[in-house]
Amino acid sequence: MALDERNISVMNFHYVRHTMDRFLADVCEAGVSRIELWAAAPHFYIGDKTLADARALGRKVRGMGLDIVALTPEQCIYPINISAKEAELRDRSVRYFLESMEFATECGAPALLVTAGGGYRDEPAEQALERCVDSMGLLCDRAQKLGIDLWMESLPDSFANIIRSAREIRNLMDTLNSPALYAVYDVAGAVMTHETPQDYFTHLAGRVAHVHFTDSDAGGSHLAWGDGIIDLDELTAYLRSQNYEGSLTIELTNWKYNVDPTPPLKQCIEAMRKALGPA
Template identity: 35%
Template sequence: MIQLKQVAAANFHYKRYSLDYFLDSVTRIGIEHIELWASGPHFHLDYYSPQDVQNLKRKMKERGLKVICLTPEQSVYPISISHPDPEYRKKSVEFFCRHIEMASFLECSQMLVTTGLAYLDVDETETWKWCRESLGEICRTAEKEGVYLPVEAFTSYSTHVFNSAEHISRMINEVGSSNLKGLADTDVMAVTGKDSIHDFIRELGDNLTYVHFVDGSPGGHLVPGEGNLPLEEALQALNESGYKGYLGLELLDRRYVLDPEKAMRDSLAWFEKRLG
């Protein structure tokens, strides 16, 4: 059975507060596991010295916090492993490899990967090939560092490379690395309308290693209970499948940025009523 300790906080909606505030906040709430969004203003690697990273690691250890997924900002930054320009892809691969090494240093076993934007006026077969080649390169670093890579499907507004569980499953098979895994996002799947959590469980099986468990209207990435998604059904399905991964609270709606701790407390209260 899924336990409350499998719920992971994330710092996305804490961006108007310092990273120290986020660490103190989740400690106050009693959450021990975090997904660390690696972006400005909190943790943009280009602005962090080795000593800064060492200090961050120390702060998390002092609070008893463990990073269970490192998520580099890759949606609005110039990152795309499916871009036609080989130099662009090369830089994107290097970006992910640097973050894999950082995940390893932080004793974090997972780093989230997405395809990046892909042009609609470029042949989809070529786009898929570039993405597969890039993931193969990234996986070599992941294998060396012992880090797993859950890849996420997005809506077609973000990319048309991965929009379904079947896309993820097919790419895992084609890349052929045991470090390439899959991520399910309850709100994204509702927006795309292509899959349910049952489809992700069936398609990915043990390769489903992380779930962004959030509500939506659909859309919004809301606190569980504030939207209209069938989250109790999703939780039951994950329970019945024997899911052992974490449930990440990727709260993105701007309504939460002024009082992020309340949103986190409200989320935890929803789970406390339903988990042991």
């Protein structure tokens, strides 16, 4: 299926100061049929929920005509780090993602987004990478058994000292050799790591399953379309040239959008519909 407005997806991150019901209502009113569920408080933090809650949420969302394209558990703020040196922190993090997979399955999400974390800056990065490989091996094995995919997103140097680029995701994939592991191309994140879409679709040919699709400033802030420097039409044309057919998630992480989240959502959807064209 060629890219069109049906590929638009929305994440609830910038609705963090509003209810999940407000988010879902706005998505439906905008005529979008896909969401990426940011699993965090106050909306849906798995530590506060049960698998029955996940099933109920899945039924509710589907009843509104929406599909959950992925479950994205919060993993950059809480003490979650699958590559941590401390065994107790690493083990808790692995358990967190294993449990998140169960929640993804129950709510009907076909994929779980993961990041690699990292190690101390005053120890060799190779040590953290070894721990990452061990942890991801466990997660990939479980994902295969459950029949869901893992979507790996790289993080910039300020967040991690491993898996910071498309090339490093590729190396991890080659090491693990798991059919469950795919990559995420984050448009604004790539600005932070000084990468281009070509870097992702060259190093990760055939393995880019998802795109976090926002505008960006020069520092990599995730902005509403029209608020930054990314050429939307040029990017859309490139994705089409690569036969990309996955979702394009609006992930607005700049806190300025949190007070009144509806206008930037509408701004993004209007711009994306213009660039993508109708179904």
